[in-house]
Amino acid sequence: MFWRGWSIARRLFIANLLFAVLIAAGMAGVMVSDAHNRIYEQTGLRMLSVATSLADAPSVIAGASTANPSAAxxxxxxxxMGNAGVDFVTMMNIDxxxxxxxxxxxxxxxxxxxxSQARAGQPxxxxxxxxxxxSVRAIVPIKDSSGKVLGMVSAGVTVENVEVLIAARLPMALGLAAALMLAGSLTAWVLGRYLKRVTFGWGPAELGQLFAYYESVLHSVREGLVLVDQRGSMVLYNDHAALLLGMNPTPAQRGTPPSLASLKLPESLTELLRTGRTATDEVHLAGDRLLVVSQRPALVPGSTEPAGTATTFRDHTELTALAGSLSSTQTLVEALRSQTHEHxxxxxxxxxxxxxxxHNEALAFANSEHSSNVALGGEFMNTLDEPFIEALLLGKRAQADERGVILELTASGSLPPDRLDLxxxxxxxxxxxxxxxDAVAEDAAAPGADSAAGSGASPTVWVDLLVADGTLTLTVADNGPGLPTTDLDILGRIGTTDKTSVSPGGRGYGIALIRRATAALGGTITAENDGGAVMTAVVPLEPAAETQGKP
Known part of the structure; x- marks a missing residue:
């Protein structure tokens, strides 16, 4: 059809214009018809008034009673007829x-x-x-004082003269119709310009096809996508975003954009979506999921004015879990390497x-080293009864010795078996x-460092494990420069680290791995500065649903 390629704006303009023309024509027809009826009715009433006045005139009653009424x-x-502006006045007898x-x-x-009506005494x-x-005429009986009908009077105006009166009303009706049509056309033009701007000149078929494509892509991609408008409402989100953010809207709520305040999102994500700041591959913890989040302004096409923000979510939980396993393995391997090198x-x-x-000095040296290792190993074996943790910490001590860092280890309590994923x-x-x-070693090596390590104190790391009241409390403190902030949401964003490696399994993912591991264990972690950085993780020792694996 010839209108298939028309845009929505053009279709609306043509449709509205035709509608305005039809309305104007209908209005003009109604006005002319009303004027026709009114003028005929008013003319009839005027003729009735003239005829009644004549019938009641004494001279007419007297003339009707004479032998030659015509002469009188x-x-x-x-x-x-000349004075009243009527076309004829006819007087007659009752026949x-x-x-x-x-x-x-x-x-x-x-x-x-x-x-017949006038003969019966009725006008x-x-x-x-x-x-x-x-002609439009009225006929009225002429009555004497006793009410007897003596004759009749008819006054009238020809239809031709009545039509002249109707024609005089036509310019007003046509002018009003033209004004109505002009107003309708102007309204259609303004509305068409607006629709052309907001639909970018696309037709309904193209928009429908585009919507179908976008819906298909939106719900098929394996990344979460969220669009937030300037008022803080989540106007669009796909199925994967709802899954990652823990949203479960009812069918009645799907058509209503939820506000950020009504969603139970982590504080860091709520802050990111609310402020609309630009973000690239930030890591946020949502429950036990690690989400890599990027956010950009959503610009109106052809304009630099933002209409909101577009945010993507990638689930790196499994990838980070693999990175964690790799990190665990690398940690043990590095610890064993350090121990091997030291031994x-x-x-x-x-x-x-x-x-x-x-020989005596050699024997004494060997015995002292053996006693140190046995004392440290025995302390943790009696407390934790986990050879993997013992091996890890012994290896870490060897790494610390290599870098000139003192690693002090303390533990108390007894770790129940099979309660944690090791x-x-x-x-x-x-x-x-x-x-x-890393913090105390780099701080000690920095020239002119103003810290505990840099002011003469030996760079030291303290590790304390406490098992009590059904929880494992792990505290790691150092006398380094401290944390730039104790907000783990900020520390956990990729890009805030000063370290060179930010690849999965590298040091740049340290805070992300720490938070994900803590969440996987069902615990909490806090950070503070107290003469250096202090990180405290509290993990509940609940009975495991099934035997946990080991590294």
């Missing part, structure tokens, strides 16, 4: 024989209209064909002492200790 009444009727008429030759002839108005053509050095020292013939616990503990060692 014809001059009077002609005078009234309808004319006494007067505008054309004298018609006197004596019979009246051509209805006379009557009609539009009928007479000797002068179609090799000490073994070399013992061999050298033996070669020098200083993979997550190794990830949590290993990353906490790594971050602390």
């Amino acid at each position: 009444l014809q001059p009077y009727a002609e005078a009234v 309808g024989v004319r006494w007067t008429h505008p054309s004298p030759e018609e006197i004596g002839g019979h009246y051509t209209g209805s006379i 009557y108005t009609e539009t009928t064909l007479g000797t002068l053509g179609p 090799a050095n000490r073994l070399h020292a013992i061999i050298s002492l033996i070669e020098l013939g200083r 993979r997550e616990l190794v990830t949590l503990m290993g990353n906490l200790v790594d971050n602390a060692i």
